[in-house]
Amino acid sequence: MESDNKNVILVAYDFTSIGDIAIENAVKMAKILQYKVCILHIINKTSRKNLKKANEPLESISQKLEKTAQSIKKEHGVDVDYMSRKGSIFRAIAEVSKEINANFLVFGTHGKKGIQFLLGSFAIKLIKSCPVPVFVAQQPAKESKFADVVFPLDMEAGSKQKVKWAIALHKQFQSKFHIYVDSYPDEFIQNRLRADLRQVRNIMDKNNIPYSENYSPKKGNFSEKTVEFAKEIKADMIMISTDPDKITWSLFGSPDERTIYNTEKIPVMCINAQDLRVIIGGL
Structure with missing residues (x-):
């Protein structure tokens, strides 16, 4: 059918x-x-x-x-x-x-x-x-309303671009986004990330999307820190951007894998960096 x-x-x-x-x-x-x-x-x-x-x-x-x-x-x-x-x-x-x-x-x-x-x-x-x-x-949605979403922001391709999907997600679920910003020791890179953050903030403000700003510690793995933060605020999901041409499997776990397969079993929305439409599956 x-x-x-x-x-x-x-x-x-x-x-x-x-x-x-x-x-x-x-x-x-x-x-x-x-x-x-x-x-x-x-x-x-x-x-x-x-x-x-x-x-x-x-x-x-x-x-x-x-x-x-x-x-x-x-x-x-x-x-x-x-x-x-x-x-x-x-x-x-x-x-x-x-x-x-x-x-x-x-x-x-x-x-x-x-x-x-x-x-x-x-x-x-x-x-x-x-x-x-x-x-x-990884587990039933139970009482989740898919409303509290962690928005990791780093220098990876598509990280800030997923804000376009955030607009749609907010319209659908009335979601609030918790921007979680990575830390870099290089000041030049950190300044570029600050510029990206300003762009994300401007877009969310323009579209009346509620959000909070949060910053990761300078030490530690960003993917793992993102999951810890999501657990701390009891987030309904983590939204990441994935590039089909670059996403890879690693025996030790790539950053994307560590987020997707997180041991806290927090749901993850994987936004295709090349196509901002959506799909859900169970196998």
């Missing part, structure tokens, strides 16, 4: 507990925004193997998706579509997000552990392949 609503939250779903977390977050968002949810299941080698193990036919996928959609409609009153697609998870999700003109992809994860350390980061691969931003959730 294809969604015909221009405001759609896409959820990649694999019938696991992590997929349930993604759906829960997507439904929570949909209720606040009055958007439609589209549940997507990718049929690949893993799903076929699971069907064979459970002695279930391929047709059972549509039946399960329909049952899940009906349950959401009945319990939450949210409009829900569902669909399945054969192929690579990364390619298929990107294709579907374009086809249905999705606004978000909500994606659930247990965090980077076990086999992911050896084979690479699933989240990083998905974010790189997706043409729109990705909301990564």
Whole structure:
């Protein structure tokens, strides 16, 4: 089934507990925004193997998706579509997000552990392949209203540009942004960052967006300090900018990975530096 609503939250779903977390977050968002949810299941080698193990036919996928959609409609009153697609998870999700003109992809994860350390980061691969931003959730949204957002500001590409998405996020969720500014020992670089901060402040003031200014200590890892700050203020999410051409997997954890897979399980909105639209997914 294809969604015909221009405001759609896409959820990649694999019938696991992590997929349930993604759906829960997507439904929570949909209720606040009055958007439609589209549940997507990718049929690949893993799903076929699971069907064979459970002695279930391929047709059972549509039946399960329909049952899940009906349950959401009945319990939450949210409009829900569902669909399945054969192929690579990364390619298929990107294709579907374009086809249905999705606004978000909500994606659930247990965090980077076990086999992911050896084979690479699933989240990083998905974010790189997706043409729109990705909301990564590690736990149910519960009472979150997605209103308190940490806005890290450093000298990385796209850091200040994500303020354009902040405007949209504020309109949708009435969000308040907590700007968290990095510290650099080099005075020239620090002055450039101050100039970026002035630009961000001016844009937020112009659009009547509430915000606070906060500064990180000079010592320590900025990604880790950002997560600590988000925990301290009980933020609903951290918003980061990711560049598909530059974001990489690291055995020891890249800055983006340390934020995305943070052990405090704070949700992360990954804004594509090349495309400021949105997507949410659970796998």
